[in-house]
Amino acid sequence: MRSGFVAVVGRTNVGKSSLINAIAEARLSTVSWHKNTTRRAVRVIVREPEVEMVLVDTPGLDVGRDQLAARLFAVTEGEMDGADLTLMVLDATKPLSDRERGVLDSLSSKDVVAINKIDLVHPMSLLPRLQELAHWSLAEYLLASAKRREGVVELRDVLAAHLPEGDPMYDPETKVDLPLRIWIAEIVRDELLDGLRDEVPHSIECRVVDWDDEAEEVPVVIFVERTSQKGILIGEGGARLRSVRRRVNRRLRGRFRVRLQVKVAKEWTRDSRRLDEFEL
Ligand SMILES: Nc1nc2c(ncn2[C@@H]2O[C@H](COP(=O)(O)OP(=O)(O)OP(=O)(O)O)[C@@H](O)[C@H]2O)c(=O)[nH]1
Ligand SMILES: [Mg+2]
Numbered sequence: 695m696r697s698g699f700v701a702v703v704g705r706t707n708v709g710k711s712s713l714i715n716a717i718a719e720a721r722l723s724t725v726s727w728h729k730n731t732t733r734r735a736v737r738v739i740v741r742e743p744e745v746e747m748v749l750v751d752t753p754g755l756d757v758g759r760d761q762l763a764a765r766l767f768a769v770t771e772g773e774m775d776g777a778d779l780t781l782m783v784l785d786a787t788k789p790l791s792d793r794e795r796g797v798l799d800s801l802s803s804k805d806v807v808a809i810n811k812i813d814l815v816h817p818m819s820l821l822p823r824l825q826e827l828a829h830w831s832l833a834e835y836l837l838a839s840a841k842r843r844e845g846v847v848e849l850r851d852v853l854a855a856h857l858p859e860g861d862p863m864y865d866p867e868t869k870v871d872l873p874l875r876i877w878i879a880e881i882v883r884d885e886l887l888d889g890l891r892d893e894v895p896h897s898i899e900c901r902v903v904d905w906d907d908e909a910e911e912v913p914v915v916i917f918v919e920r921t922s923q924k925g926i927l928i929g930e931g932g933a934r935l936r937s938v939r940r941r942v943n944r945r946l947r948g949r950f951r952v953r954l955q956v957k958v959a960k961e962w963t964r965d966s967r968r969l970d971e972f973e974l
Contacts, residue, residue, distance in 0.1 A: 697746040698778035698857040699737075703770055705794060706730045706754025708785040709810040712840035714738050714749045717850045721945075722870050723751045724884040728895040730754055731887065733766060733974060734880070735773050737871035739864050745854045746862040748871070750777060755793055762896075762963040765974050779833075779856050780805040781849075786815045786837075790826065798830045804856055806834045808849055813839040875902040875912075876973070878942075882914050882952060885941045886927065894923050899962065899972050912950045917959040917972075924956050 702710045711723040711732055723736045736751040750773050753766035774780055780801055784794065786809050798807075807827060812820065820837065827835055834852050838845035870877060879900040887895050897919040902912055918924055928935050935954055942952050962968040 695744045696857040697860040697862055699748045699750055700779055700781050700853050701750045701773045701777035702781045703752050704783035706756045708783045709840045710783045711751050714751050716840045716843055716846045726887045735769055739868055747854055760963040761966055761969055778858055782807045784809045786811045801832055803831055805832050807832055808836045808838045810838050810840055812837045813842050875905040878902055878912055879914055881945055882942050885938045894926055897923055910951055911953055913953045916956045919961055921958050927956050
């Protein structure tokens, strides 16, 4: 039996969460076209006969300027240190950045690179990219499209083959290793991101207040940085928030219902006290 952790890392927006969801065949991690969607290390457990693979979704490796960005980077570094191997995800449409080169330098011969979004480029354009990557002697290089589910099975098999021998770490029921109250708050954030623009997504954080796992109704507070953002989330006559609530409840399959409230936490992305409170 093989079991272990794979830290999935890469720049923001390259499709790390999308690939993880494709491998797990479920919508377990938050995906959006916004930058820095993933904020917490989400551990998604993928099982096969004789394999338990834990894919650790991490925040994108981009340096932002606020306190939040610094904390997100620390999360990713910690997860890379703790994992059995790293899957570095690159975007087929973008040239390598300095930071990506730095991460590639830090990888070892057991680690794997996936070039994602190959549906967006001409196959010939991948040749120079692969030649460039040959500079780093890593375990494998794969091509993938999370969107079209191409290369996903191959990627899963390669990662599984590189896991160490070991016993399962989770009980067979667990699909995601994240406290339930944080998981519910992330689902609310996931549904809220849909249709938002500009700086609003970055300014949203969701928290379950008064957690009681016996209660059917879960109160979730949606924090934004500015009063103007509050109205955007609530929508005309509360329509936007109601539609978010319906979609969240559907995803929770009747096990829980959420009650949503929007509050302003001024400039929380730059406030270390707030970041502590938000467990970021
Ligand atoms: N065309 C195309 N789009 C993709 C593919 N994979 C992901 N995307 C899109 O790219 C965007 C970013 O995807 P995510 O999975 O959220 O990216 P991420 O790397 O997890 O981003 P962060 O969490 O911000 O670090 C979304 O709009 C996805 O739908 C792909 O293979 N092809
Ligand atoms: Mg992500």
